[in-house]
Amino acid sequence: MAKGSGPLLTDELDIVIPTIRNLDFLEMWRPFFESYHLIIVQDGDPTKTIKVPPGFDYELYNRNDINRILGPKASCISFKDSACRCFGYMVSKKKYIFTIDDDCFVAKDPSGKEINALAQHIKNLLSPSTPSSSIHCMIPFCEGADFVRGYPFSLREGVPTAVSHGLWLNIPDYDAPTQLVKPCERNTRYVNSVLTIPKGTLFPMCGMNLAFDRELIGPAMYFGLMGDGQPIGRYDDMWAGWCTKVICDHLRLGVKTGLPYIWHSKASNPFVNLKKEYNGIFWQEELIPFFQQAVLPKDCTTVQKCYVELSKQVRDKLGKVDPYFTKLADAMVTWIEAWDELNPSGPSTVLPNGKAK
Numbered sequence: 497m498a499k500g501s502g503p504l505l506t507d508e509l510d511i512v513i514p515t516i517r518n519l520d521f522l523e524m525w526r527p528f529f530e531s532y533h534l535i536i537v538q539d540g541d542p543t544k545t546i547k548v549p550p551g552f553d554y555e556l557y558n559r560n561d562i563n564r565i566l567g568p569k570a571s572c573i574s575f576k577d578s579a580c581r582c583f584g585y586m587v588s589k590k591k592y593i594f595t596i597d598d599d600c601f602v603a604k605d606p607s608g609k610e611i612n613a614l615a616q617h618i619k620n621l622l623s624p625s626t627p628s629s630s631i632h633c634m635i636p637f638c639e640g641a642d643f644v645r646g647y648p649f650s651l652r653e654g655v656p657t658a659v660s661h662g663l664w665l666n667i668p669d670y671d672a673p674t675q676l677v678k679p680c681e682r683n684t685r686y687v688n689s690v691l692t693i694p695k696g697t698l699f700p701m702c703g704m705n706l707a708f709d710r711e712l713i714g715p716a717m718y719f720g721l722m723g724d725g726q727p728i729g730r731y732d733d734m735w736a737g738w739c740t741k742v743i744c745d746h747l748r749l750g751v752k753t754g755l756p757y758i759w760h761s762k763a764s765n766p767f768v769n770l771k772k773e774y775n776g777i778f779w780q781e782e783l784i785p786f787f788q789q790a791v792l793p794k795d796c797t798t799v800q801k802c803y804v805e806l807s808k809q810v811r812d813k814l815g816k817v818d819p820y821f822t823k824l825a826d827a828m829v830t831w832i833e834a835w836d837e838l839n840p841s842g843p844s845t846v847l848p849n850g851k852a853k
């Protein structure tokens with residue numbers, strides 16, 4: 497929250513939570529989240545009731561709702577994987593999205609002060625990014641700092657920030673092999689910095705503490721086809737991050753990473769994760785060069801056009817890695833079609849099954 501004022505963007509930001517659990521974690525976030533509208537995407541068994549603490553304004557969508565709203569296009573929304581959260585991005589009507597996992601809690605900064613992660617994300621999104629330069633030793637656009645000598649004035653205006661990627665203390669977001677060999681490792685390092693990821697650089701985007709400008713980059717935030725019936729899991733956010741970064745670079749949009757921190761409390765089962773991740777650990781050796789070499793034509797002037805072009809390149813170049821990527825390329829197109837159907841120029845009548853509380 498800005499000094500001396502209430503929470504910002506309360507009518508322009510939705511909080512999207514994917515869940516298979518009751519949402520008691522919200523109690524800890526109440527001071528920071530209660531003024532915002534929540535979009536809860538319930539994964540797994542739609543007959544299970546998800547308990548939401550009283551006092552929150554929310555809409556809840558389960559698999560039956562997703563199928564009802566999207567019809568055959570629901571095939572692009574993952575089932576039994578946190579990737580389902582991207583449905584919340586699609587049905588939101590707000591300019592900004594903040595998405596958080598239900599095992600993420602309020603962290604404390606080194607002074608012991610509780611971190612309002614949402615306020616920091618908003619600050620990150622509302623200030624420009626500087627992707628056309630190497631990492632600064634100073635963080636521009638914040639009090640008491642400015643561009644250092646030698647930084648071209650022509651670049652100092654920066655570009656609009658599309659993504660704010662937060663980090664986590666305690667349980668690190670390791671892949672299964674790393675978690676297996678380092679089961680007790682915890683992240684205790686608090687780095688007081690927000691950096692723009694330079695143009696041409698990819699990054700491993702984790703979906704547990706993430707905010708973005710939905711109007712600038714929303715259609716690129718497809719959390720790829722994972723979970724039930726798919727040969728891969730826990731790469732949904734990575735896929736979205738790689739696609740998003742290539743498109744942000746092309747459209748001159750910025751991606752920031754660093755503050756805010758949240759406290760990640762749950763270590764998922766590394767053996768289960770290994771089964772989900774196995775192909776991803778293998779395929780990522782091909783995926784990174786693919787995204788590093790991806791070039792989007794000049795006539796790709798919207799996120800949708802960029803994304804459909806990327807899907808063509810996925811089909812052409814990754815389809816030979818595994819037939820899964822042909823299916824994923826199709827799902828990418830379906831996602832854009834569904835996005836445009838639900839987000840025509842006017843409002844769309846997407847009714848959730850949970851009444852707004």
Ligand SMILES: O=c1ccn([C@@H]2O[C@H](COP(=O)(O)OP(=O)(O)O[C@H]3O[C@@H](CO)[C@H](O)[C@H]3O)[C@@H](O)[C@H]2O)c(=O)[nH]1
Nearest residue numbers: 514515516539576577578597598599669703704730764
């Ligand atoms: O089948 C499922 C499983 C989980 N969820 C919800 O998704 C998030 C993340 O779940 P969890 O914290 O259990 O998983 P992690 O291994 O810690 O994190 C992974 O999730 C992604 C980051 O968001 C990434 O793939 C990994 O870091 C929770 O809210 C669960 O309730 C689900 O919807 N469906």
Ligand SMILES: [Mn+2]
Nearest residue numbers: 597599760762
């Ligand atoms: Mn987690």
